[in-house]
Amino acid sequence: EVQLLESGGGLEQPGGSLRLSCAASGFTFSKYGMTWVRQAPGKGLEWVSAISGGGGSAYYADSVKGRFTISRDNSKNTLYLQMNSLRVEDTAVYYCAKLVVYARGAFDYWGQGTLVTVSS
Amino acid sequence: DIQMTQSPSSLSASVGDRVTITCRASQGISNSLAWFQHKPGKAPKSLIYAASSLQSGVPSKFSGSGSGTDFTLTISSLQPEDFATYYCQQYNSYPLTFGGGTKVEIK
Numbered sequence: 001e002v003q004l005l006e007s008g009g010g011l012e013q014p015g016g017s018l019r020l021s022c023a024a025s026g027f028t029f030s031k032y033g034m035t036w037v038r039q040a041p042g043k044g045l046e047w048v049s050a051i052s053g054g055g056g057s058a059y060y061a062d063s064v065k066g067r068f069t070i071s072r073d074n075s076k077n078t079l080y081l082q083m084n085s086l087r088v089e090d091t092a093v094y095y096c097a098k099l100v101v102y103a104r105g106a107f108d109y110w111g112q113g114t115l116v117t118v119s120s
Numbered sequence: 121d122i123q124m125t126q127s128p129s130s131l132s133a134s135v136g137d138r139v140t141i142t143c144r145a146s147q148g149i150s151n152s153l154a155w156f157q158h159k160p161g162k163a164p165k166s167l168i169y170a171a172s173s174l175q176s177g178v179p180s181k182f183s184g185s186g187s188g189t190d191f192t193l194t195i196s197s198l199q200p201e202d203f204a205t206y207y208c209q210q211y212n213s214y215p216l217t218f219g220g221g222t223k224v225e226i227k
Contacts, residue, residue: 045156045164045207047216059214095163105211106154106169113163
């Protein structure tokens with residue numbers, strides 16, 4: 001059974017940093033791309049970032065480019081999102097999801113999400 | 121970037137109704153389109169990929185169609201568990217983009 005479990009969310013001040021983690025199980029982690037999607041309070045889903053199965057290719061939304069870094073440790077079956085220079089508008093539930101292919105494609109499984117609140 | 125426009129933004133329907141949601145891409149995306157269901161406090165659920173293929177375990181009351189720029193999601197007979205917000209998403213090119221969502225409410 002595929003499972004994705006996010007952690008690392010919490011309250012942070014504007015300008016601060018947080019690192020989110022997504023622990024994966026139930027599939028061969030290195031064979032699949034992974035992605036982060038967020039939902040701000042009262043808003044729709046927004047794609048944040050994606051990474052290929054081997055970690056060699058990474059993609060970002062313009063809203064987070066230069067501030068967020070996606071990475072993965074295939075030996076630990078874990079996906080990360082390093083979030084720097086946080087802004088109030090980064091407040092959201094962050095979900096990780098598994099792609100059905102190595103680099104770019106549809107998602108199939110999602111985690112339950114972790115809440116990030118950016119506030120002074 | 122490819123813009124995804126969903127309509128309607130919300131709708132009210134009764135149990136047993138047939139419901140159709142549309143999604144339009146600002147440029148052609150072939151069939152690189154997915155649909156998701158999202159309920160408050162829950163993980164989004166993947167329903168359809170490649171415009172018309174059901175994800176494993178998704179009931180056949182859900183169906184998708186379209187190619188190029190115009191797509192539809194149809195729920196053949198709405199059940200209480202189907203009241204949720206539905207999103208389309210293109211994965212033809214980065215950055216990936218979602219539609220604004222369609223909230224399906226009980227009439």
